[in-house]
């Protein structure tokens with residue numbers, strides 16, 4: 356059977372740079388704390404833990420003093436930097452430049468809207484680390500919506516500035532924009548006056564969708580490798596599955612079902628922007644060996 360790894364798969368530059376910074380530090384010292392999981396991929400986290408990475412949560416971070424802590428690509432709210440200052444922590448800040456820019460746009464928008472009694476609205480998951488970082492720019496005042504039903508939390512008679520989590524699906528974001536516009540009109544307002552939209556879905560995710568669809572179409576079967584908590588993993592998996600129903604999501608080698616390959620002559624392996632190439636190569640090696 357022919358087994359092909361998607362040539363466009365692998366880390367986005369934000370995650371790649373974060374991991375390089377962690378590895379560089381771990382080459383000199385065999386200990387580095389990381390606030391939250393560096394990347395939404397359990398296998399890659401295990402590899403980094405073996406090098407000395409220690410993943411901590413917020414309560415452990417609060418109790419930590421005089422240590423070096425990595426801030427991951429998703430970014431952090433201002434309160435994290437305040438805690439680090441108080442606890443004399445040395446931070447290695449690997450916030451992705453795209454997220455950093457978005458944080459500063461959210462902050463500026465919040466400052467401007469205060470005077471006009473406006474609302475910053477974030478389309479994303481309340482618990483997602485990037486959203487936690489973005490909400491922190493607004494003193495936790497931003498309204499977070501993740502489903503069409505949650506738009507009910509918005510006051511459609513006041514100004515709204517809408518942003519999206521960088522890893523959201525572009526089509527879903529457009530649908531939310533449309534719903535908000537319609538609700539403003541239904542409330543007697545004008546979206547041109549009341550609604551500002553920042554196109555903040557990262558091109559590293561949205562640009563991969565056409566390519567991943569072409570790749571999925573050109574193989575009889577696709578194995579999509581990603582961490583279960585990866586947001587862009589879900590988006591890219593659904594893109595592949597929409598054109599090739601014979602697409603399977605796996606996070607680790609043990610999840611491969613070898614019966615999937617009965618009658619298959621060619622298959623492709625792809626993944627999320629948080630999936631390491633070495634993991635896809637391992638998956639390919641296992642399949643080549645057995646089929």
Ligand code: SF4
Nearest residue numbers: 367369451453521557
């Ligand atoms: S998906 Fe985009 S915004 Fe997110 S870490 Fe990667 S490059 Fe940065």
